[in-house]
Amino acid sequence: MSNQEAHFFDVQLTCLSIREFVEVSGLDASEINLLVELGIFMPSGTADGDWLFDHTALILARRMRRIREDFDLTLDTNALALGFQLLSRIHSLEQELSSERASRVNSG
Amino acid sequence: MKFKDYYETLGVPRGASSDDVKKAYRKLAHKYHPDITKDPDGEEKFKAVNEAYKTLKDPELRKAYDQLGDHRSGESVRPPPNWGSGFGASGFSNQSAYEEVDLADLFAEMARRGAEQPSASSDRRSQGHQWARNGQDFEVTAHITIEEAAEGALLDLNLEIPEYDKDGVIHRVRRSLKARIAKGVVDGQKMRLPGKGGKGLNGGRDGDLYLNIVLHPHGFFRPSGHDLYLDLPITPWESSLGGMVEVPTLYGVVSLKIPPGTPAGKKMRLPGKGLPKQKEGFGDLYVIMHVVSPTELSGREKDLFEELAEISTFNPRGHFVASVQKK
Numbered sequence: 001m002s003n004q005e006a007h008f009f010d011v012q013l014t015c016l017s018i019r020e021f022v023e024v025s026g027l028d029a030s031e032i033n034l035l036v037e038l039g040i041f042m043p044s045g046t047a048d049g050d051w052l053f054d055h056t057a058l059i060l061a062r063r064m065r066r067i068r069e070d071f072d073l074t075l076d077t078n079a080l081a082l083g084f085q086l087l088s089r090i091h092s093l094e095q096e097l098s099s100e101r102a103s104r105v106n107s108g
Numbered sequence: 109m110k111f112k113d114y115y116e117t118l119g120v121p122r123g124a125s126s127d128d129v130k131k132a133y134r135k136l137a138h139k140y141h142p143d144i145t146k147d148p149d150g151e152e153k154f155k156a157v158n159e160a161y162k163t164l165k166d167p168e169l170r171k172a173y174d175q176l177g178d179h180r181s182g183e184s185v186r187p188p189p190n191w192g193s194g195f196g197a198s199g200f201s202n203q204s205a206y207e208e209v210d211l212a213d214l215f216a217e218m219a220r221r222g223a224e225q226p227s228a229s230s231d232r233r234s235q236g237h238q239w240a241r242n243g244q245d246f247e248v249t250a251h252i253t254i255e256e257a258a259e260g261a262l263l264d265l266n267l268e269i270p271e272y273d274k275d276g277v278i279h280r281v282r283r284s285l286k287a288r289i290a291k292g293v294v295d296g297q298k299m300r301l302p303g304k305g306g307k308g309l310n311g312g313r314d315g316d317l318y319l320n321i322v323l324h325p326h327g328f329f330r331p332s333g334h335d336l337y338l339d340l341p342i343t344p345w346e347s348s349l350g351g352m353v354e355v356p357t358l359y360g361v362v363s364l365k366i367p368p369g370t371p372a373g374k375k376m377r378l379p380g381k382g383l384p385k386q387k388e389g390f391g392d393l394y395v396i397m398h399v400v401s402p403t404e405l406s407g408r409e410k411d412l413f414e415e416l417a418e419i420s421t422f423n424p425r426g427h428f429v430a431s432v433q434k435k
Contacts, residue, residue, distance in 0.1 A: 014297075014298065014299050014300055016300070020300075020302070024300065024316070055297050055298050055299065058298050058300060059296075059298050062318070063143060066143070067141075070137060070141060070158060071134075071137060071141075087143075095333070098295075098296075098332060099332040099333070099335075101330075102330035102331060102332035102335075102337045103330075103375070103394060103396070105339050105372075105373060105396050
């Protein structure tokens with residue numbers, strides 16, 4: 001079965017409202033509030049009503065959701081916060097490594 | 109549909125207990141999960157392991173899977189009549205409807221129906237209630253060039269997205285999408301397209317499409333976020349005497365003044381010559397000096413180098429000797 005109808009649309013850079021972020025992350029609003037308080041997520045905006053989460057937050061949230069589902073994990077709030085802190089640290093290190101590799105002279 | 113041997117995938121015999129199935133899955137998950145593994149093929153291997161476990165961990169799904177019989181992986185199979193009716197399927201009388209069905213999609217749908225009817229008895233399941241089905245999320249990787257990241261890009265995405273037919277059976281549907289990406293994306297960026305995934309059924313919401321951006325390696329620019337890095341080959345005399353050199357950027361060639369005594373490895377920043385940022389501004393281009401000596405010399409060049417070797421007191425290995433002599 002195939003559907004060859006072409007769809008055309010603009011892809012905007014990621015900017016998720018808290019409602020959308022709840023949907024994609026599988027977290028509830030109180031968990032998100034805690035993670036913002038801990039500085040794990042840093043949405044733009046002044047209050048949770050107008051928070052906007054960027055693509056880094058999306059990557060972390062999707063990664064954590066996948067880990068929780070794939071390993072059947074039931075995490076309390078503390079464990080969840082720790083999990084996110086570790087993932088955030090891994091993400092930063094991966095970016096640093098990528099940056100370090102990019103800035104190294106290629107002698108090959 | 110093509111058979112997949114889930115017991116073989118998990119490395120357990122067909123009669124394995126549910127505990128043994130779980131243990132086997134956990135062991136393989138720790139080995140291949142993409143967030144943990146060092147195996148470059150881990151993601152693909154984990155996908156197969158996860159698919160097998162999702163079916164075998166549920167007693168009713170496992171029973172339905174066992175009813176398909178024991179076959180070789182890749183063999184074409186047809187479900188027996190009334191197979192899966194306990195999951196509210198409209199029946200398998202039209203067996204040709206399952207020719208193009210992926211086994212994983214089918215069992216995933218059966219699992220969803222089971223989960224949406226938590227207190228259902230087998231009678232209730234078989235009544236074929238029209239539950240709302242949310243469409244599936246779908247993820248695709250889009251490879252673009254650095255130039256496309258700088259200017260914006262129009263992508264042709266040809267996807268096979270799992271969607272429901274009118275009988276609620278999942279099929280892979282080929283869909284062509286043209287996506288216009290704004291400038292400002294970086295390598296590894298993830299973008300969410302709400303509602304562009306699989307279609308929902310019976311009032312369920314459409315799934316989302318996730319686009320992972322990967323930049324093609326460039327001939328000479330290396331991206332790091334919005335910054336770019338470039339190895340600039342310079343001659344030994346340019347390094348020592350300085351001079352003006354031409355440097356390629358994404359926006360044309362620029363002239364760069366190299367000061368006298370510029371060593372190999374020195375980084376010079378060209379502000380605003382990197383990739384554009386999301387809202388405004390640009391990253392920077394870092395030019396890294398890479399001193400390259402000629403490997404073939406004319407007679408005159410050789411004479412000049414020999415003269416320089418004779419008169420120069422420069423010793424780049426002096427600290428090695430000093431260090432050894434101290435001992």
